[in-house]
Amino acid sequence: MPHLDDAYSLARWLTGNATDAEDVVQDACLRALASLESAEVAHPRAWLMAITRNAAFTWLAKNRPRDLVLAGGAEDAEIYDGASPHCDEPSPESALIEAADRSSVEAAIAALPLPFREALVMREVNGLSYREIADATGAPIGTVMSRLARARALLIDRLGRGSL
Structure with a gap:
């Protein structure tokens, strides 16, 4: 549980x-x-x-x-609010910017190829170690490290270009 x-x-x-x-x-x-x-x-x-x-x-x-490319359905993605609790409510403008940024990141993650997406989600969202990801996926730890590096590079490229 x-x-x-x-x-x-x-x-x-x-x-x-x-x-x-x-x-x-x-x-x-x-x-x-x-x-x-x-x-x-x-x-x-x-x-x-x-x-x-x-x-x-x-x-x-x-x-x-099999020929369907999974895009992840970013519009249904759960919204993760990692902000620390504050008494002040964010301004509508900052809330809108944060939602747009979150949406861009979710769309970029959803657009990753499945092996990269699963490694990235296991590491960054679920907090698994490289060893745990290797155990879960059955891939060598070097492959896990490579997939994470490639996934991060693709995210940086997509988010940096702003072309989602």
């Missing part, structure tokens, strides 16, 4: 839809529960992320055509 929000966040970014993400997380939880007794779980968070990732790919294979 403590990692359920992280699982949902990953599923949300992989499927591009909140409702589909709920279905994926439900399936992942059922899979995790079924294998809990037989599995040796050294890192529960990475273990659940791997199950969620596999459940998402299974769901995508069943429900989305």
Whole structure:
């Protein structure tokens, strides 16, 4: 249960839809529960992320055509408010600028190729270590580092150009 929000966040970014993400997380939880007794779980968070990732790919294979390029559906993305709590309300202008910036970043992340997007979301949104991402994806740690570097470079390029 403590990692359920992280699982949902990953599923949300992989499927591009909140409702589909709920279905994926439900399936992942059922899979995790079924294998809990037989599995040796050294890192529960990475273990659940791997199950969620596999459940998402299974769901995508069943429900989305292969030639469909996943864009992530940024218009449905959850709004993350990482600001520290202040008594002062932001001005309407600063709130509008913040929403536009957030929307640009979400759209840029959603436009990333799936392997880059999943690595970036696992690292930057879910806070997994490189080792945990490698365990969850089954990729070597060097590949994880490379994907993160490429994802960050693509984001910088897209956000720097302003062409989303």
